[in-house]
Amino acid sequence: MRAVLNNGHVDALDLTSDGWKHAYSGKVRDLYIDTATRDLASATRVLMVASDRVSAFDHVLSPGIPGKGELLTTLSLWWFDRLRGLPNHLIADHELHGERVDDLIPDAVAGRAMLARTLDMFPIECVVRGYLSGSGWLEYQRTQSVCGVPLPAGLSDGDRLPEPIYTPAYKAPMGEHDENISFERTVDLVGAETAEALRTLSLDVFSRASAIAEERGLILADTKFEFGANRDSGVITLADEVLTSDSSRYWDAAAYGSGNRTDSFDKQIVRNWLTANWDRTGAPPELPGDIVEQTAARYRELIERLTGG
Structure with missing residues (x-):
């Protein structure tokens, strides 16, 4: 996977072959939208990927923390599950086509990504x-x-x-x-x-x-x-x-x-x-x-x- 450069450091993977394009990188998370979507503002869903980057005092530090992205995602999903009754931004990360189940999260970011609806x-x-x-x-x-x-x-x-x-x-x-x-x-x-x-x-x-x-x-x-x-x-x-x-x-x-x-x-x-x-x-x-x-x-x-x- 080819990395995308943003603000001088490597932030995101190229997931276009999986139907996703890089739209934005924060200190820790990278956002992707469908390749057919014009931009983040017009997207109806977003792939949120937690990286291993670590920030402190408004700086992204080097090196990252190995496995951090997966741990953050796992813990968020665990908490979302326990806060039932409170609306959250998660949407199904798979689609059914007859008896076939298609996973919408690319293998390259499996375990550290969530599929979410876009909100104001x-x-x-x-x-x-x-x-x-x-x-x-x-x-x-x-x-x-x-x-x-x-x-x-x-x-x-x-x-x-x-x-x-x-x-x-x-x-x-x-x-x-x-x-x-x-x-x-x-x-x-x-x-x-x-x-x-x-x-x-x-x-x-x-x-x-x-x-x-x-x-x-x-x-x-x-x-x-x-x-x-x-x-x-x-x-x-x-x-x-x-x-x-x-x-x-x-x-x-x-x-x-x-x-x-x-x-x-x-x-x-x-x-x-x-x-x-x-x-x-x-x-x-x-x-x-x-x-x-x-x-x-x-x-x-x-x-x-x-x-x-």
């Missing part, structure tokens, strides 16, 4: 925090609030919040930084009714997922969701990835109980190494092999803990 996406990352950590902790130290949500005094890094809070972010165009925003700003962006629905849905899904994680000895500290409107019905629909190690911060409940609030099942290992070895100017350094393997192991451990597989 809302320009908001719907972030929910059950614990004070990461950028939320940094903001709390300055303002005793997160995204305009006031919090009690005296909290420490990693503390559980009195109740989960909704702290949305504006999805900036590619190459620009996402921006934490207030709920009032989301009203300006999408209207009061939609803004309220996004908040309610996000808090509800977070509550459901937290309970499932807790049963498996895990803490869901925070996560982000993305939603779009179904182009036919207007129904708000869960999209993109959901509750993966790239979009969520998971902790081991037993370790947390013993005072360890930093050992998460995500790319925090990568962030920590970059913080210690890079001043965030110029291109980031290449990740050492041991950091890559430790990160891959954490991704694998999370999916094993959640799914039992």
